[in-house]
Amino acid sequence: xxxxxxxxxxxxxxxxxxxxxxxxxxxxxxxxxxxxxxxxxxxxxxxxxxxxxxxxxxxxxxxxxxxxxxxxxxxxxxxxxxxxxxxxxxxxxxxxxxxxxxxxxxxxxxxxxxxxxxxxxxxxxxxxxxxxxxxxxxxxxxxxxxxxxxxxxxxxxxxxxxxxxxxxxxxxxxxxxxxxxxxxxxxxxxxxxxxxxxxxxxxxxxxxxxxxxxxxxxxxxxxxxxxxxxxxxxxxxxxxxxxxxxxxxxxxxxxxxxxxxxxxxxxxxxxxxxxxxxxxxxxxxxxxxxxxxxxxxxxxxxxxxxxxxxxxxxxxxxxxxxxxxxxxxxxxxxxxxx
Numbered sequence: 001x002x003x004x005x006x007x008x009x010x011x012x013x014x015x016x017x018x019x020x021x022x023x024x025x026x027x028x029x030x031x032x033x034x035x036x037x038x039x040x041x042x043x044x045x046x047x048x049x050x051x052x053x054x055x056x057x058x059x060x061x062x063x064x065x066x067x068x069x070x071x072x073x074x075x076x077x078x079x080x081x082x083x084x085x086x087x088x089x090x091x092x093x094x095x096x097x098x099x100x101x102x103x104x105x106x107x108x109x110x111x112x113x114x115x116x117x118x119x120x121x122x123x124x125x126x127x128x129x130x131x132x133x134x135x136x137x138x139x140x141x142x143x144x145x146x147x148x149x150x151x152x153x154x155x156x157x158x159x160x161x162x163x164x165x166x167x168x169x170x171x172x173x174x175x176x177x178x179x180x181x182x183x184x185x186x187x188x189x190x191x192x193x194x195x196x197x198x199x200x201x202x203x204x205x206x207x208x209x210x211x212x213x214x215x216x217x218x219x220x221x222x223x224x225x226x227x228x229x230x231x232x233x234x235x236x237x238x239x240x241x242x243x244x245x246x247x248x249x250x251x252x253x254x255x256x257x258x259x260x261x262x263x264x265x266x267x268x269x270x271x272x273x274x275x276x277x278x279x280x281x282x283x284x285x286x287x288x289x290x291x292x293x294x295x296x297x298x299x300x301x302x303x304x305x306x307x308x309x310x311x312x313x314x315x316x317x318x319x320x321x322x323x324x325x326x327x328x329x330x331x332x333x334x335x336x337x338x
Contacts, residue, residue: 138273150247
């Protein structure tokens with residue numbers, strides 16, 4: 001098991017009991033609890049209450065934890081996201097928000113219902129391969145989310161990048177990540193000025209996006225839950241960890257589900273087929289391919305830059321560092337050649 005990330009607040013069962021009392025009142029107690037592993041940002045525990053309910057308790061990083069710029073206020077953002085999806089896209093399985101609180105001792109925390117199933121990443125590690133129906137349903141769920149339109153592009157608060165147009169919002173998001181890289185001393189495979197220049201060069205391709213669609217952004221296999229259906233085959237049980245949501249180009253949401261791969265090379269991937277069956281044909285013309293390249297570049301930039309804040313450095317995890325740098329370099333090279 002990996003060591004906890006520096007952003008994860010250390011918790012004990014006694015802490016969980018206090019937070020449960022603060023969330024539900026002194027009459028509600030903890031019957032059992034334990035940490036959930038897999039994420040590297042917040043501290044997350046499963047909890048069985050004495051009334052039989054099973055919940056997830058997520059505690060935000062300590063107030064003095066160093067975070068990336070876009071990670072400000074993620075606990076509150078996740079509460080907003082789940083409530084929005086439950087109200088506007090009720091067929092998309094997300095956990096119900098049961099409590100969102102803050103106090104001086106523990107900072108900010110969120111309690112949601114515990115959805116059934118396990119993450120696709122965990123299932124794959126255990127050898128489960130019959131995942132086509134889950135991925136198809138994930139594509140359909142993303143298409144349903146994308147029907148929700150936001151008030152502007154980017155994030156939904158005033159602390160993080162947002163703008164009237166997608167090129168402005170996306171450029172500001174990249175600028176923040178490059179500033180984070182400088183703050184943390186992250187060595188990138190190319191100069192930040194080159195990355196900014198490529199974003200500006202391809203701004204016309206970004207500019208064709210005129211509607212700010214609701215995006216999950218972080219829909220990789222670790223955030224997709226699956227459970228056996230009546231026939232024993234895996235079915236989609238939930239999309240979780242929505243705290244990084246934003247409004248923008250729907251194509252951005254097709255990068256994480258096909259992590260380290262290229263959507264344009266896999267038009268028959270189950271997630272893509274499910275998406276098309278709800279949203280309609282995907283026109284992956286030259287402009288769309290450039291946008292996908294920019295979005296993969298952005299995702300790999302996030303993964304490169306967040307390493308030190310999670311306790312992962314070139315010295316502690318050289319293979320991860322090299323692999324991510326190579327992925328980022330490939331996207332930058334292709335964008336430069338377009």
